[in-house]
Amino acid sequence: MDSSRASRKIVRNVGWSILSKVAVFSLKFVSVPILARLLTPAEFGIVATGMIVVFFLLLIGGAGLSAGLIRAEREDPETQDTVFWTNLTVASVLGILLYFNAAFVAGLLGAPEAKWLLEIFAFLFPIYLGADVASSILSRRMAFAKDAFWNVVSEALGAIAAIAAALGGLGVWALILQQFVSAIVRWCGLMFASRYVPRFRFSSAKLRALFGYGSRIAGADFANFISFQSPLVVITRILGLSDAGAFSVANRLSDLPNQIVLSGLMGVLFPAFSTMADQPERRSRVLMQSTQMTSILLAPMLFGFGAVAEPAMNVVFGAQWTYAWPVLGLLAVAKGIMTPCGSFIPFLKATGHAGVLWWFALARAAVIVVGTWIGATLDGLIGVCLALCIANVFIMIGYAAVVFNVAKIPMRAAVDCVILPLGSAVAMAALVRILLGYAxxxxxxxxxxLLAGAAAGTVIYLLLMFATQRGALTSLLALRR
Incomplete structure (x- = not known):
């Protein structure tokens, strides 16, 4: 496949992936505020705490085996079946262990009242992990249109079920129902789309071949999981479930731009980088382009979110959540700092640097846990968010230094990829914040x-981009064509 055709395929699949994220974003933009008005912060907090355990055990259960299927040179049905039955068995065992140890786990999280919820969530593991092989098959085939379709359908049906249950007065059960409906629909849909039908066969040799690479990926994912989820655990233990609910709601809203652009891009870049194993120069070029484009598109969304956090919180969630607007603003800034890193993890995974990814993720997790614990102790929710902002500055710099060194990208190009887009976004957000203070x-x-702030931010950022990065705008338009 020639270079231009391959680039078009990558851009097309990124488009499909982002389109699905836009649809999911639209659903959440409608459903989350509705649920937030019908449910209490404590109810959001207890479900958010329970889902931490689910995601944690999923990382252990998957052990990075699906990533190995995507990176493999060719599809092998026997290897796929081996991974499927391994995942299903491990998920079932983990579910049983959680069910009978729910009280102990809830106590560790600082939320003993979540025991009953963990017993229910124990049945989610086989459903979630059962879809991993089908999802990896679609990713390997770059069939992101099918993956996108079923992601949207599952999220839509889950949101509809949750809103209906909340309107029916079921309280926290609405959020539980949402998780189960989305997981079941996604599993069935991905199995249908991939045409994958598991057979009763197993190869220990092929499992061992995948496990070496997969275990390092799983280790890095585990450390990243700690980075992302530990603030909620720290808040639950030190500040209580109500503050955990406020953090969870603000985190959901501030994370929507990431879910639209970043997660869609990362899902495509890993298989795309994997296909460029014999083209290191082209892979580095794609890394630089994707880093720059992600920063240009995502940084203004997140820093702009931080600038308009106060009116956004009031408009989207209502008066009962007004007190949490500084949390929303600081979380958006913390995520905005990390926008250049969207292509770094897929690049390291695809180039076989799983060990580097593991050690860096471990260091990141340690910094986040210590920083948020200190922040919560000194200044509550605001302290946690400030700690995340400070930690992310150093994490982003470290990631960029490691990845650009591996890719042999010169420092000047790295500055163009990272510093200019972030600097423009920060300047835009500061100006919007000043203008809103006067208005x-x-x-x-x-x-x-909120509308005035969004409009002013768009105009200011476009002017800054035109003044500092005309070449990047030209490249973005070329990719669109």
């Missing part, structure tokens, strides 16, 4: 204030 006494409506 607040004259605009009573939070909705109008």
């Amino acid at each position: 607040r006494p004259h605009i009573a409506s939070d909705l109008l204030l």
Whole structure:
């Protein structure tokens, strides 16, 4: 496949992946505020705490085996069946262990009242892991249109079920139902789309061949999981479930831009980088382009979110959540700092640097845990979010130094990829924040204030981009064509 045709295929699949994320974003933009108005912060907090355990055990159960299927030179049905039955067996064992040790796990999380919820969530593991092989088959085939379709359908049906249950007065059960409906629909849909039918066969030799690479990937994913989820555990233990619920709601809203652009891009880049094993120069070029484009598109969304956090919180969630607007703003800034890193993890995974990924993820997890614990102790929720912002500055710099060194990308190109987009986004957000401060006494409506801030931010950022990065804008338009 020639270079231009391959590039078009990557861009097309990124488009499909991002399109699905836009659809999911739209669903969550409607469903999360509705649920937030019908449910209490404590109810959101207890479900968020329970899902931490689910995601943690899923990392252990998967052991990175699906990543090995994507990176393999060719599809092998026997290896796929081996991974499927391994995942299903491990998930079932983990579910049983959680069910009978729910009280102990809930106590570790600082939420003993979540025992009953963990017993219910114990049945989620086989459903989630059962879809891993089908998902990896679609990713390997770059069939992201099918994957996107079933992700949207599962999220839509889960959201509809949750809203209906909440309106029916079922309380926290609405959020539980949402998780089960989405997981079941996704599993069935991906199995149908991939045409994968597992057979009763198993190869210990092929499992061992995957396990070496997969275990390092799983170790890195585990460390990243600690980085992402430990703040909620720290908040639950030190500050309580209500503050955990406020953090969870703000985190969901601030993470929507990442779910639209970043997760869609990362899902495509890993198999794409894997196909360029014999083209290191081209792979480095794609890394540089994807890093720059991700920063250009995502950084203004997140830093802009931070600038308009106060009216956004009031408009989206209502008066009962107004107190949490600084949490929303700081979380958006913390995520904005990390926007250049969207292509780094797929690059390291695809180039076989799983060991580097593991050690860096471990160091990142340690910094996040210590920093958020200190922040929560000193200044509550605000302290946690400030600690995340400070830690992410050093983490982003470290990631960039490691990845650009591996890819042999010169420092000047790295500056163009990272510093200019982030600097433009920070300057835009600061100006918008100043403008909203002047406008607040004259605009009573939070909705109008939010729209004014979004419009001003768009104009300011485009002017800054035109002044500093005309070449990048030209490349973005070329990719669109």
